[in-house]
Amino acid sequence: MNGVLPDSALRQLIENGAISAELPILPEQVQPASLDLRLGTTAWRLRASFLSGRGRKVSERLADFEMHRMDLTDGAVLEKGCVYLVPLMERLTLPKGLDAVANAKSSTGRLDLLTRLVTDEGTEFDRLPEGYDGPIYAEICPRSFSVLVRPGMRLNQLRLRQGQAVLSDNDLRALHALEPLVTGDALIDDGLGFSVDLRPTQGDLVGYRARPHSGVIDLDRIGAYRASDFWDELHTTDGQLILDPGAFYILVSREAVSIPPEYAAEMAPYLAMVGEFRVHYAGFFDPGFGHGQAGLGARGVLEVRCHEAPFALEHGQVVGRLVYERMAERPRQLYGTGIASNYQGQGLKLAKQFVAG
Structure with a gap:
């Protein structure tokens, strides 16, 4: 049936490896219709926001935009007005017929913490095409407040969809x-x-x-x-x-x-x-x-x-x-x-x- 995948279907995708992670995915990451995504251990301070572009990987583009690299293991401050890229712990191998879309979580938005999903071969933020197989990243730009972050924090969420789901x-x-x-x-x-x-x-x-x-x-x-x-x-x-x-x-x-x-x-x-x-x-x-x-x-x-x-x-x-x-x-x-x-x-x-x- 077409629509947004519920929690039970997300758990099934985790079990079969379509959604995988460096560390085991926690039960509390699975929401009724979405999966919370976790920050990894590294952040790159960027001179500008960017999309990887068709046929190119994020890792290939970093040299064009990276200013310095930060270790988040013991916590690090992301400063107001700056742009950062953080690899997420999760990785996706989307089955045929499924695409995905991301949003900032509620608390992230209320802190004016601009957080967007970035992918390999991406031509737009927060969108993963059917069949995407690769790593995912969070671009983070604190706009009102500087914030202290650590690995495992969940700033955005992903929902998976099959077919046309929007109501007319x-x-x-x-x-x-x-x-x-x-x-x-x-x-x-x-x-x-x-x-x-x-x-x-x-x-x-x-x-x-x-x-x-x-x-x-x-x-x-x-x-x-x-x-x-x-x-x-x-x-x-x-x-x-x-x-x-x-x-x-x-x-x-x-x-x-x-x-x-x-x-x-x-x-x-x-x-x-x-x-x-x-x-x-x-x-x-x-x-x-x-x-x-x-x-x-x-x-x-x-x-x-x-x-x-x-x-x-x-x-x-x-x-x-x-x-x-x-x-x-x-x-x-x-x-x-x-x-x-x-x-x-x-x-x-x-x-x-x-x-x-």
Whole structure:
């Protein structure tokens, strides 16, 4: 059956060697519809981001871009504004009929830590063609904060797909009629649209802006950093927020969304030029996100960067869309059910490394 492969199928690919690794793949790496990828022991500081290009390997191109090599074994700092390439522990030998796509994990995106998958013979980031057989790499560019990383850290995730999995707008409307995917009216236009919430039901806190001169964040330290040391709170009472060029923001969607167990979804920009800003759209939504119990859904956290000119963002302005995909089978475990799901039932929430204060 066509669709995104669930956890059981991923485990089967690990068992038969289609997904292999230097060290044994850990059970907790397997998510309901994706596989977490682990950093290896080496990082190259690059003078520029690059793609290997058709017919060429990443290792062949490194001499053109490498500035110096770093050992991550005891931890190393990746500095804000710099570009790094890290070989991942995992290696892929994709069977016929399967391709793959990668996303930054939720916490990675909320730290403005640009992380993209790079492959041999690659002509685009985060995409692996059917039959890919080779190593995989993470390109990492910290944009707001310098970060301390170690081997084994999981910054991005990979999902494998067989055939056409994306739902058409008609399919989305039919699914929404059976099981509401969003609170309020559903804006369905090349995916399920969502808007920004700048009129919260309680208080006037609408988001956070990254502070430009902050300390280093050790990604392994959960709940260890005061939010006020790294973020400025944003308050508004008129439903408007003016975005500053070059600044990075954490906002939240007005709508609560639900991902039924037989589906997954990816956050994408609503329009290529929706204004002088872009939603970072690190987000991949696993089956079960915002689903179950009261069935009220969960908000989508928006990672927003403003470009070139100040931009007035208005409450209810459509800023992104969710592209839904069918699962090949229902996963055995769902997001938020028996696994460490940090953002189930979320509202406006910073990365897991921060606590209020």
